[in-house]
Amino acid sequence: AISFDQYYRYDEINSYLEELAAKYPNLMTLESIGKSYEGRDMVVIKISSGGSGTRPAILIDGGIHAREWIAPATALYVIYQLVENNAANSALTDAVDWYILPVLNPDGYEYSHTADRMWRKTVSVTPISGCPGVDGNRNFGFHWNEVGASDYPCYEDYAGEVAFSEIEARNLRDFALAHKEQIKLYLTFHSYGGYLLYPWGYTSELPPDWHTLQELAADASLAHLNAGGDPFTIGSSTNVLYAAAGGSDDYMKGVAGIELSYTAELTDTYYGFQLPAELINETVTRFFESARVFGSYVKENF
Numbered sequence: 001a002i003s004f005d006q007y008y009r010y011d012e013i014n015s016y017l018e019e020l021a022a023k024y025p026n027l028m029t030l031e032s033i034g035k036s037y038e039g040r041d042m043v044v045i046k047i048s049s050g051g052s053g054t055r056p057a058i059l060i061d062g063g064i065h066a067r068e069w070i071a072p073a074t075a076l077y078v079i080y081q082l083v084e085n086n087a088a089n090s091a092l093t094d095a096v097d098w099y100i101l102p103v104l105n106p107d108g109y110e111y112s113h114t115a116d117r118m119w120r121k122t123v124s125v126t127p128i129s130g131c132p133g134v135d136g137n138r139n140f141g142f143h144w145n146e147v148g149a150s151d152y153p154c155y156e157d158y159a160g161e162v163a164f165s166e167i168e169a170r171n172l173r174d175f176a177l178a179h180k181e182q183i184k185l186y187l188t189f190h191s192y193g194g195y196l197l198y199p200w201g202y203t204s205e206l207p208p209d210w211h212t213l214q215e216l217a218a219d220a221s222l223a224h225l226n227a228g229g230d231p232f233t234i235g236s237s238t239n240v241l242y243a244a245a246g247g248s249d250d251y252m253k254g255v256a257g258i259e260l261s262y263t264a265e266l267t268d269t270y271y272g273f274q275l276p277a278e279l280i281n282e283t284v285t286r287f288f289e290s291a292r293v294f295g296s297y298v299k300e301n302f
C-alpha cells in the first residue's frame, strides 16, 4: 500500500501504478506515451468506469519541473483516491474519465533525487557542453520563446533550440492532441506559492472566457480553504505571476483547444521546493478537495 508521508522514486511510482492497474482492471489502465530522453517509459494512467471513451475527460500531469516533488505526489494522490477509494469517490468517475501522468520529466525527477535536489529542467544535451537541459515549461510550441524564456542553455528558463525539442513535451503534446475532443480540462501541477493560474502566460491579454476560468478556480480555492489550506492566488499567469511563453497550459488552450487549462502552483511558501515529507499528506488531501471541484464542473457542464 502507498502512503503519503514520503516522496517516491520513479520506479516506485511505476510499480505502484502497475499494482493498481492489475488490481482494478475495470477502472484503471496504464499506457506508455513514449520514452523520455534517457529511455524511461512515460506512463499515463486512464481512469474510466465505462462509456468507451466518449465521456468528457480531465488531463492532469505533474513533475515537468524536476525539483517540484509535491507535484508528482499530488497527481499520485488523485489516482489513489479515484481508484483505491473509488467507493467514496465514484461520483467523480461515473461520468468523467481521468488521464493522469504523474511524472512528466522522469529523467530530471531522478536527477533531482540522485545528483542535484534543485534541478528543474530536462537532462538533454544542449549546444553548450556543461549546461544540459531545457525548461520543459518553455518548450511548447505556442508563442514559443517570445517572452520570459531564455536562448541561453545555461539558464533555468532555457526554451530549447526549437519548440518541442524535448521528447517529453512532444509525447505529452501527441497524447493531448490524440484525445483533444474528449479532454475538457487540463491541470498541470507545479510548486510553489499557492497559485491557480490560467492562460495566458505569453501575453497580459485575457482569453475571452477568462471569467469562467476565474470563477471555477475561485470555487476550487474555496474548497481548498474549507479543507484547511490557504486560498490560492488566482489569475492569468502573466497578470498574477509573470509573463513566460511556451508553457504547457498555454499550448493546451491555444492549440489543443482544451477550454479549461490551469497551472496549480501548490503550497507552500515557507519551504518552497523542499517541502518536508511530513507535509505531503496535508498538502495532497487539501488539494484533492479542489480536484473534486474541477471534476464536478466537468461532469455537470460537458
Ligand code: 0X9
Pocket: 065, 068, 137, 190, 191, 192, 197, 200, 201, 202, 237, 238, 241, 242, 243, 244, 245, 246, 247, 248, 249, 250, 263, 265
Ligand atoms: O515558470 C513556470 O514555468 C511556472 N512557475 S514555476 O515556479 N513552477 O516554474 C509558472 C507557469 C505558468 N504558466 C505559463 N507561464 N504559461
Ligand code: ZN
Pocket: 065, 068, 137, 190, 191
Ligand atoms: Zn514548475
